[in-house]
Amino acid sequence: MKLSSLDYYLDWPVSIQIKNLRGFIIANLEKKGDLIRWSIVEIQNSIDSFGTKKLRIKAVLANEIRI
Amino acid sequence: MEISPTIFIIPTGIGCEIGGFAGDALPTAKLLASASGCLITHPNVMNGGNLAEKDKNIFYVEGYCLDRLAKGEIALKSVKEQKIGIIFDSGIENEILVRHLQVADACVSTLGINVHSYVTTKKPLSIVIDSDSSKMSGGIIKNPDTLIDAGKCLIEDGVTAIAIVAKFPDDSDSLETNFYREGKGVDPISGVEAVISHLISKFLKVPCAHAPALNPIELNENLDPRAAAEEIGYTFLPSVLIGLSNAPDIVELPNKHELISLHPDQIESIVVPNGALGGEAVLASIEKGLNIISVKNQNKLKVTNEFYDYPNVIEVNNYLEAAGIILAFRKGINLNSIKRPLKKIQKCSYCD
Numbered sequence: 001m002k003l004s005s006l007d008y009y010l011d012w013p014v015s016i017q018i019k020n021l022r023g024f025i026i027a028n029l030e031k032k033g034d035l036i037r038w039s040i041v042e043i044q045n046s047i048d049s050f051g052t053k054k055l056r057i058k059a060v061l062a063n064e065i066r067i
Numbered sequence: 068m069e070i071s072p073t074i075f076i077i078p079t080g081i082g083c084e085i086g087g088f089a090g091d092a093l094p095t096a097k098l099l100a101s102a103s104g105c106l107i108t109h110p111n112v113m114n115g116g117n118l119a120e121k122d123k124n125i126f127y128v129e130g131y132c133l134d135r136l137a138k139g140e141i142a143l144k145s146v147k148e149q150k151i152g153i154i155f156d157s158g159i160e161n162e163i164l165v166r167h168l169q170v171a172d173a174c175v176s177t178l179g180i181n182v183h184s185y186v187t188t189k190k191p192l193s194i195v196i197d198s199d200s201s202k203m204s205g206g207i208i209k210n211p212d213t214l215i216d217a218g219k220c221l222i223e224d225g226v227t228a229i230a231i232v233a234k235f236p237d238d239s240d241s242l243e244t245n246f247y248r249e250g251k252g253v254d255p256i257s258g259v260e261a262v263i264s265h266l267i268s269k270f271l272k273v274p275c276a277h278a279p280a281l282n283p284i285e286l287n288e289n290l291d292p293r294a295a296a297e298e299i300g301y302t303f304l305p306s307v308l309i310g311l312s313n314a315p316d317i318v319e320l321p322n323k324h325e326l327i328s329l330h331p332d333q334i335e336s337i338v339v340p341n342g343a344l345g346g347e348a349v350l351a352s353i354e355k356g357l358n359i360i361s362v363k364n365q366n367k368l369k370v371t372n373e374f375y376d377y378p379n380v381i382e383v384n385n386y387l388e389a390a391g392i393i394l395a396f397r398k399g400i401n402l403n404s405i406k407r408p409l410k411k412i413q414k415c416s417y418c419d
Contacts, residue, residue, distance in 0.1 A: 001211045001212050001215075002211075003207040003208060003209075003211055003262070004207065005197055005205055005206070005207055018353055018375045018376070018377055019353060019354045020354075021350055021353075022347060022350035022351060022353075022354065025350075036131075036262055036265050036266060036269065037131075037261055037262055037265050038347065039078065039203070039345045039346045039347070040344075040345025040346075040370050041203055041345060041368055041370065042368070042369070042370065043345075043369075043370055043374040045373075045374065053374060057345075058203055058205060060205070060207060060262050060265075062211065062266075
């Protein structure tokens with residue numbers, strides 16, 4: 001197993017309600033590895049006319065080492 | 068008497084004015100535990116280097132498991148004692164290792180804690196501190212498998228809870244370390260500490276906590292009182308062993324066989340610093356419609372309810388106020404009854 005730090009930016013569309021935000025983030029982060037630790041560290045309000053917000057997430061991921 | 072089970076989080080490594088140092092949120096935890104009758108909090112809140120306390124109203128739960136509790140994946144089971152094993156990073160010098168072993172012996176002889184055995188990792192954990200973290204303390208270990216293997220060895224030996232002691236780079240003269248000791252900065256190593264304990268929680272599912280092994284450091288006459296608990300003695304292990312000594316067992320849900328002391332459905336509130344609403348436990352609490360008590364506690368983050376617009380957030384100025392809110396929840400007192408002006412009750416209209 002190998003750990004890596006990730007500084008990740010994710011657009012949060014208006015269609016995703018707050019109660020579904022955690023699942024939305026995890027679905028995106030898990031594409032990159034097994035989650036050890038993560039948190040939203042910054043949110044930027046309405047980056048477009050649709051009210052999309054931009055999330056900055058810091059995470060530590062684990063990935064299997066392929067030999 | 069009714070209780071109001073409450074999660075209390077002070078995220079590790081974000082420079083919180085209260086709780087960002089060496090167990091300096093412990094008095095706050097005791098207050099909130101007294102108000103709620105049942106507080107669930109994590110080692111970063113409770114561990115003050117050599118100083119720690121037990122409280123019958125506090126569940127000591129490692130951060131990864133605390134998140135899982137908030138998500139409803141696990142429950143907690145009270146125990147009288149845990150059989151503790153210690154993992155020592157093989158990167159620790161012999162003299163420091165002996166100091167830690169003597170501390171473990173002292174906890175057995177003086178405090179009556181069941182410290183059963185220890186193991187040394189086959190490879191050094193090799194800590195890498197993320198020095199680029201502007202807001203959060205971060206980093207990784209290069210050899211996570213050796214940590215997991217050591218933990219498995221202890222569990223096979225009958226251990227029920229694990230303390231981990233990892234060797235951290237000697238950076239006692241670094242700017243970050245001196246800032247932290249003088250109460251001005253973020254704890255530079257706490258992010259990696261969280262990663263280490265999260266790995267044990269995730270893969271081995273037992274109570275655990277971490278203490279760093281550091282070389283003795285120079286006297287600093289400008290030391291902030293909040294960081295002072297880490298200046299006593301040679302190790303930070305006592306608080307970890309005290310915390311783990313009766314930390315609750317982790318019960319995977321669903322489970323019909325174990326006697327559960329606290330089910331996640333019983334949790335009513337979560338207390339977090341204002342600006343730190345971006346963690347998994349907070350988001351999981353929002354999914355369940357729980358009360359979020361957001362307390363002014365200056366830190367590096369600005370993730371506030373302004374971005375969520377979640378109706379059940381109660382913003383308060385300090386933890387004394389938070390304790391009052393929790394006590395009102397516990398006693399079933401309407402918060403509006405205590406505020407002025409008091410609105411008249413509303414007339415309800417029929418939908419048709």
